[in-house]
Amino acid sequence: MNVLRHTWFMTVRQARNLMREPIWIVLLLVQPMVWLVLYGQLFHNVTRLGGFGTGSYITFLAPAIVVMNAFFGATWSGMSMINDLDHKVIERFLATPASRFSLVLSQIVRSALTAAIQAVVILLVSLALGVRIHAGVLGWLVIILAGVLVNSSFAGISQAIALLTRREATMIAVANFIGLPLLFLSTTMIARPQMPGWMQTAALFNPVDWGVRAAREVALSGTSWSVVTSHLLLLFALSALTAAWATRTFRAYQRSL
Amino acid sequence: MEAIVVHELRKRYGSVQALDGISFTVAEGEVFGLLGPNGAGKSTTVRVLVTLTHADEGSAAVAGHDVRRDQNAVRRAIGYVPQDTGVDQFGTGRENLMLQGRVQGMGGRDLRSRVDELLELVGIADAADRVVKTYSGGMRRRLDVALGLVHRPRVLFLDEPTTGLDPEARVGMWAEVSRLAHAESLTILLTTHYLEEADQLADRLAIVSQGKIVVEGTPRGLKAGLRGDAVQVELTDGKIDEAKQVLAAAGASTDTLLGERTLVARVPDGGSALPGILAALDAAGIGVATVAVSRPSLDDVYLHFTGRDFTSEDRGG
Numbered sequence: 001m002n003v004l005r006h007t008w009f010m011t012v013r014q015a016r017n018l019m020r021e022p023i024w025i026v027l028l029l030v031q032p033m034v035w036l037v038l039y040g041q042l043f044h045n046v047t048r049l050g051g052f053g054t055g056s057y058i059t060f061l062a063p064a065i066v067v068m069n070a071f072f073g074a075t076w077s078g079m080s081m082i083n084d085l086d087h088k089v090i091e092r093f094l095a096t097p098a099s100r101f102s103l104v105l106s107q108i109v110r111s112a113l114t115a116a117i118q119a120v121v122i123l124l125v126s127l128a129l130g131v132r133i134h135a136g137v138l139g140w141l142v143i144i145l146a147g148v149l150v151n152s153s154f155a156g157i158s159q160a161i162a163l164l165t166r167r168e169a170t171m172i173a174v175a176n177f178i179g180l181p182l183l184f185l186s187t188t189m190i191a192r193p194q195m196p197g198w199m200q201t202a203a204l205f206n207p208v209d210w211g212v213r214a215a216r217e218v219a220l221s222g223t224s225w226s227v228v229t230s231h232l233l234l235l236f237a238l239s240a241l242t243a244a245w246a247t248r249t250f251r252a253y254q255r256s257l
Numbered sequence: 258m259e260a261i262v263v264h265e266l267r268k269r270y271g272s273v274q275a276l277d278g279i280s281f282t283v284a285e286g287e288v289f290g291l292l293g294p295n296g297a298g299k300s301t302t303v304r305v306l307v308t309l310t311h312a313d314e315g316s317a318a319v320a321g322h323d324v325r326r327d328q329n330a331v332r333r334a335i336g337y338v339p340q341d342t343g344v345d346q347f348g349t350g351r352e353n354l355m356l357q358g359r360v361q362g363m364g365g366r367d368l369r370s371r372v373d374e375l376l377e378l379v380g381i382a383d384a385a386d387r388v389v390k391t392y393s394g395g396m397r398r399r400l401d402v403a404l405g406l407v408h409r410p411r412v413l414f415l416d417e418p419t420t421g422l423d424p425e426a427r428v429g430m431w432a433e434v435s436r437l438a439h440a441e442s443l444t445i446l447l448t449t450h451y452l453e454e455a456d457q458l459a460d461r462l463a464i465v466s467q468g469k470i471v472v473e474g475t476p477r478g479l480k481a482g483l484r485g486d487a488v489q490v491e492l493t494d495g496k497i498d499e500a501k502q503v504l505a506a507a508g509a510s511t512d513t514l515l516g517e518r519t520l521v522a523r524v525p526d527g528g529s530a531l532p533g534i535l536a537a538l539d540a541a542g543i544g545v546a547t548v549a550v551s552r553p554s555l556d557d558v559y560l561h562f563t564g565r566d567f568t569s570e571d572r573g574g
Contacts, residue, residue, distance in 0.1 A: 009359050017347040020388070084345075092343030092404070095307040097332045098360035257310045 006099040010106030014080065015113060025117060032069040032122055036062060037129070039189070051193035053220045062126035063133070063143045063215035064188040069122060070115035070147035071182070071208050074154035075175035077111035078162025085166055085253075094254065104163075104250045108155045108243055115151035119144040131219075139218035142228055149235035150211035156242025163249040182208045187216070210234050258321075260285045260412050260444035266305060266315035267468075275301040276312060277468030283446055283461075285411075288438050290459030291448040292555070298468040299448035300340060303416050306446070307337040320411050333361065336405030340416040342397055343404075344389050350376065350400050351385045354407055361408035368407075375403040378440070379433065395426035402433065406441060413437075415447040419454060431457050452555040464559055472562045480553040483561055486527030487551050488534060491519045493544030500543050507537045518546075521560070527551070 018024065040058040047057050054060050081104075084090050093103060123133070123140055133139035161174055183189075185202045186209035192200055203209040214231040217223050261283035268276040276298050283289040291299040304310045306319055308328045317324045320334035344353055351372060358368040376382040379399040384392060389400065398418065405413055418434065419427040435458065438445050449455050455462045456476045463473040472479065488509065492500055495518055509522035509530065524530040527550035538545055551557075 006360055009356055013345060013348060013352070013356055016352065017345070020347060087346060088339060088341045088343040089345050091309060091341075092337070092339060092357075093360065094309055095332060095335070095337040095339075096357070096360050097329045097362070257304070 002097075003099045003101050003105070006102035007105045007109060010098075010102050011109045011113070014106060014110040018110070018114065025114065028073060028114075029069075029118055029121055031072065032065050032118070033125065035068070036065045036122065036126065040129070043189075046190070049191070049194055051191035053191070053216075053222070056131075058126070058129055059131045059219060060191070060216070061189065062122070062129075062131045063146075063219040064186075064212045065126075066119045066122050066143050066147045067150050067208065067211040067215050068183060068188050069118055070151040070211070071154055072175075072179060073115050073118065074111055074151040075158055075179055076171070077107060077151075077155040078158035078160075078171050079168060080110070081107050081159055081162040082166060082168055082171060085162075091257070094257075100250065100254070101247055104159055104246050105243065107159055108152050108239075108246070111155040111158075112148045112152045115147045116144055119147040133219050134221050135218035135223050139223075142218045142232070143215040145232060146211040146215040146235070149232060149239055150208060152239040153207050153235055153242055156239060156244075156246045159246035160242070160249040163246065163253045166253075182206055185209070186212055188212050207235060207238055258285050259283065259318075260287070261289070261306065261317070261319050261446060263302070263306070263317045264315055266302065266312040266317060268301060268305065268310075268312045268314075274468050276305070276315075278315070279465070279468065279470055280315075281463050281470060281473060283444060285444050286442060288434075288445045288447065288458055288460045290455040290462035291446065291465050292450070292452065292455040292459075292462050292559075293448075293465035294450055297465040299450075299465050300416055302465075303337075303414050303446065303448055306331075307335055307414055308332055333408070334411050336408070336410035336413040338401045338405040338413070338415045338418060340420065342401050344397060344400055346390045347388060349386050349388055350381055350392070350403075353389065353400065354403060357404045358407040363408055371407060371409075375406055378437070379403045395422055395429065398422060398426070398430060399433070402437070406437070409441070410443070412444045412446070413441075415445060417448055417450070419449070419451065427451075427454075434458055452559065456555050464562060466563045472558070476555060479555065479558045483523065483553040483557055485523045485525045485553070487553060487557050488522045488524055488527050488531065489515070489519060489547075489549045489551070490522065490534070490538070491546040491548075493546045494518075496543050499541060500538060503537045503541045503543065504534060507534050509534060515560075521557075 040061050044057045047055050047060065052060050090103060123143065135142065162171060185199055186206050187203060195203065210231040214228045217228045259282045263279060263281050266276045266279045279298065279302055291302060293299050305312045306317055306324055308324055308331050311325060319331050322330040322334060324331050354372045354375060355368065358371065363371065376385045379402055381396050381399050384396060389397065392400065415434065419430045422430060431454065437443065447458060459476060461475050464471045497520065500520055504520065504522050509524045515521060531548065531550060535545065535548065
């Protein structure tokens with residue numbers, strides 16, 4: 001399978017480049033830590049409003065922060081594609097038998113891998129802050145998977161936008177445009193019953209919220225595994241869909257050469 | 258056998274006719290140069306041949322494979338050294354080469370030893386494990402060439418191999434290309450907008466202008482075809498027409514003009530004709546600012562066949 005082999009080669013290339021400047025993985029973690037530690041402290045009394053399923057706001061927040069961080073990371077994933085396009089790295093591979101699909105897929109895999117590493121770090125910090133994941137090790141895996149799938153869903157979109165616009169400025173604008181609205185139209189920071197009705201409805205269609213619901217379901221007691229699997233499946237389908245879209249835009253890019 | 262066969266390629270980009278019916282063939286083992294100013298259609302031709310883009314009309318085959326129908330066979334048979342490097346700057350030279358080999362289907366000991374061999378061959382072995390960002394322009398270009406050679410291609414495409422290099426690195430690169438062509442028994446198609454580069458490297462060359470091939474031949478043949486030396490006369494005043502008549506009477510053909518005050522005349526032997534020409538101009542009362550005699554160069558070939566001065570054309574394009 002050339003696609004899989006080439007995706008592996010291309011992902012190794014990107015992962016290695018990332019490891020050369022590990023500072024980025026750390027810097028990208030500053031923001032979720034701020035949310036987790038400061039926001040968690042600031043609003044620790046908010047659970048008194050009810051509907052949170054736990055008395056500990058930070059336990060409520062931690063799994064959602066993993067998903068939020070994976071989402072934010074994904075909105076930037078197209079930057080690396082733009083860099084490769086600008087430096088003609090992609091063009092050089094196009095004059096070889098390299099699998100075309102692998103050139104796109106490896107970008108999404110690299111993005112999702114980063115999200116997985118960051119998920120582990122956030123969960124470890126949460127553990128130190130006293131957060132206990134109710135479903136245990138399996139719960140950790142579900143939370144990481146939720147982050148990975150939310151990331152790959154949006155990384156596909158980010159890649160498509162990168163290939164359509166090929167401009168960093170546009171990428172930044174799009175990332176800022178969709179970032180906070182999708183965060184606030186989800187149950188990341190607040191329990192569903194405390195949201196206005198229209199926002200509750202909007203959240204149902206928000207893929208970020210699908211990830212948050214799956215992750216939180218295993219973090220708190222009374223886990224419903226059907227809620228977990230249904231939301232993970234939705235995200236899986238969405239990832240496939242956006243990856244397909246990114247591939248289509250890649251073909252359009254090729255035609256434009 | 259022909260390594261490259263190009264037949265009537267046409268391609269438009271919007272309102273620009275980038276290729277306007279280009280045809281040529283390159284024999285196996287030959288170094289063939291496409292010479293012309295920027296925007297003449299050289300790079301577009303190469304991009305069609307390496308399967309990066311399609312022509313609107315016409316056909317082309319590389320190493321016996323049709324570039325449209327049999328893309329992956331072409332991609333396996335060729336090495337492509339693009340105009341803009343295309344190296345992953347955050348990877349090391351060795352990593353770049355290994356990855357290039359892997360996507361070409363190589364692996365294991367064969368690939369590792371090939372990479373070592375190439376690093377040695379292009380002279381960047383010492384920098385092999387440094388990140389490419391730290392390379393000089395000349396080193397990057399050498400790595401580019403090595404990348405094009407990893408899988409032992411039969412045909413190598415060099416798109417403007419020395420653009421952006423300083424003169425010393427350029428001469429070094431020429432020596433490199435000649436050596437590689439021989440050592441790897443390659444067919445090379447190179448594009449350049451340096452006349453001397455085509456003169457130095459190409460066994461045969463075609464001059465491309467505005468999407469068409471203007472003339473094709475060996476550098477020596479093309480220069481010989483001009484039959485004679487160039488005498489360039491710059492006049493102090495604008496008496497071009499009078500000067501033309503005087504020169505014609507002295508037996509020199511003046512088919513080309515450079516600017517408002519400079520004539521280029523062709524004579525069989527510049528050295529012996531010069532005194533006569535100067536005397537005739539003097540007798541006619543035409544003032545001469547400078548005179549230069551030169552053996553035919555590709556510059557002259559270009560000027561002769563396109564009616565345009567190469568340097569100014571290149572600057573404009």
